[in-house]
Amino acid sequence: MNSSVLNKDQILSWLHEIPDPEIPVISIVELGVIRDLTFNDNTLEVTITPTYSGCPAMKQMEEDVIKKLNEKGFSKININTVYEPAWTTDWISAEARLKLQNYGIAPPEGSRDKTALMGEPKSVTCPRCKSKNSEMVSQFGSTACKALYKCKDCLEVFDYFKCI
Amino acid sequence: MNELVFKYLLRISDSGLILAQRISAWTGHGPFLEEDLALTNIALDLFGRSRSLLDYAGNLEGKGRSEDELAFFRNERHYYNHLICEQPNGDYAQTMLRQAFVDAFELLLYTELSKSKDQTLAAIAAKSVKEITYHKRHSFSWVKRFGNGTQESFTRLQNAFHELWPYTGDMFEPIEGETDLVKNGFVPDLQKIKTDWEKIIKDLLEECNIRLPENVYMHSGSAKALHTEHLGFILAEMQSLPRAYPEAKW
Numbered sequence: 001m002n003s004s005v006l007n008k009d010q011i012l013s014w015l016h017e018i019p020d021p022e023i024p025v026i027s028i029v030e031l032g033v034i035r036d037l038t039f040n041d042n043t044l045e046v047t048i049t050p051t052y053s054g055c056p057a058m059k060q061m062e063e064d065v066i067k068k069l070n071e072k073g074f075s076k077i078n079i080n081t082v083y084e085p086a087w088t089t090d091w092i093s094a095e096a097r098l099k100l101q102n103y104g105i106a107p108p109e110g111s112r113d114k115t116a117l118m119g120e121p122k123s124v125t126c127p128r129c130k131s132k133n134s135e136m137v138s139q140f141g142s143t144a145c146k147a148l149y150k151c152k153d154c155l156e157v158f159d160y161f162k163c164i
Numbered sequence: 165m166n167e168l169v170f171k172y173l174l175r176i177s178d179s180g181l182i183l184a185q186r187i188s189a190w191t192g193h194g195p196f197l198e199e200d201l202a203l204t205n206i207a208l209d210l211f212g213r214s215r216s217l218l219d220y221a222g223n224l225e226g227k228g229r230s231e232d233e234l235a236f237f238r239n240e241r242h243y244y245n246h247l248i249c250e251q252p253n254g255d256y257a258q259t260m261l262r263q264a265f266v267d268a269f270e271l272l273l274y275t276e277l278s279k280s281k282d283q284t285l286a287a288i289a290a291k292s293v294k295e296i297t298y299h300k301r302h303s304f305s306w307v308k309r310f311g312n313g314t315q316e317s318f319t320r321l322q323n324a325f326h327e328l329w330p331y332t333g334d335m336f337e338p339i340e341g342e343t344d345l346v347k348n349g350f351v352p353d354l355q356k357i358k359t360d361w362e363k364i365i366k367d368l369l370e371e372c373n374i375r376l377p378e379n380v381y382m383h384s385g386s387a388k389a390l391h392t393e394h395l396g397f398i399l400a401e402m403q404s405l406p407r408a409y410p411e412a413k414w
Contacts, residue, residue, distance in 0.1 A: 054212025084287035
């Protein structure tokens with residue numbers, strides 16, 4: 001693609017087609033890891049930020065972005081990783097939170113500021129039966145971004161997207 | 165100045181890397197599944213942070229060394245990790261107490277580093293603070309559980325304390341020239357961190373009925389890349405594959 005005029009919305013909608021490698025119901029755009037798009041000397045620069053420092057899915061996301069943009073006709077793509085501002089669950093949209101819940105993952109409750117003051121909520125809404133009667137089993141779940149909870153009503157264990 | 169920042173970056177990234185290597189040895193051997201996952205996740209955070217720091221260190225050094233080259237092709241005398249990070253896992257009480265000592269230190273250190281005049285370091289630190297907050301909550305709750313559980317769990321915590329305490333002083337040893345970094349607003353003064361750390365740890369251990377001893381001999385040396393006998397074995401295992409097959413690609 002040789003157009004020097006960057007249509008960010010168009011590119012974002014393409015990137016929106018890329019699912020999170022570990023939580024395929026939300027896209028990497030909804031997750032909030034895509035921070036900026038710029039065009040320099042025919043190179044499309046995609047700025048991304050990692051969710052967690054050690055998130056093993058970041059490499060996969062980079063490869064997926066390059067593959068998708070190659071398909072759309074961009075040959076020169078540069079992935080630029082930034083740490084500032086640090087990723088926060090506040091960037092996950094309301095729509096994406098609903099998708100997480102329907103998928104069986106309790107979305108982050110409240111905002112980061114509240115969590116920083118009060119710690120994680122004692123009870124998280126069970127994504128299956130919607131009961132608030134739940135307890136934390138482990139602060140660390142199946143991936144870096146999640147904790148493990150158990151519903152005391154339907155007795156299912158479920159993942160909770162930690163609020164950071 | 166760059167050379168000094170480079171060395172400081174090695175000191176903090178090596179500490180995370182070696183501790184991550186240590187705790188990842190629990191993978192598949194945790195006391196139960198949830199703890200297995202917890203430790204694996206914590207190790208992952210530490211590896212990730214060390215990667216970011218080593219990558220930045222390599223850029224500053226300007227000799228084209230990548231994060232992998234810095235991790236896998238330096239020997240003991242070029243590693244600056246704190247002595248406590250290389251101490252054996254022991255039992256679970258020892259692993260958790262070591263983690264609590266380090267988590268409390270890192271939370272204080274990285275909170276200060278997030279205000280560093282070096283913007284890259286500040287950004288990596290700000291991100292790490294969020295993660296370390298979780299690590300500390302986890303390790304502190306385990307230490308309290310051991311301290312207030314059964315006679316057996318208390319005895320194990322007490323033994324772990326005697327084993328590890330003499331290695332805690334080493335965390336507060338600055339590298340040569342660190343005062344210049346402090347003066348320039350790059351890094352915090354370790355003496356101030358030490359005062360806060362001692363208070364936090366004293367409170368934690370009081371809850372566990374362990375009293376801090378006075379005037380204990382403290383090991384030191386890691387600021388000059390002098391280590392206990394354990395580091396060589398850790399590196400031998402960690403580096404064997406890349407050293408045997410230097411061109412291997414993941």
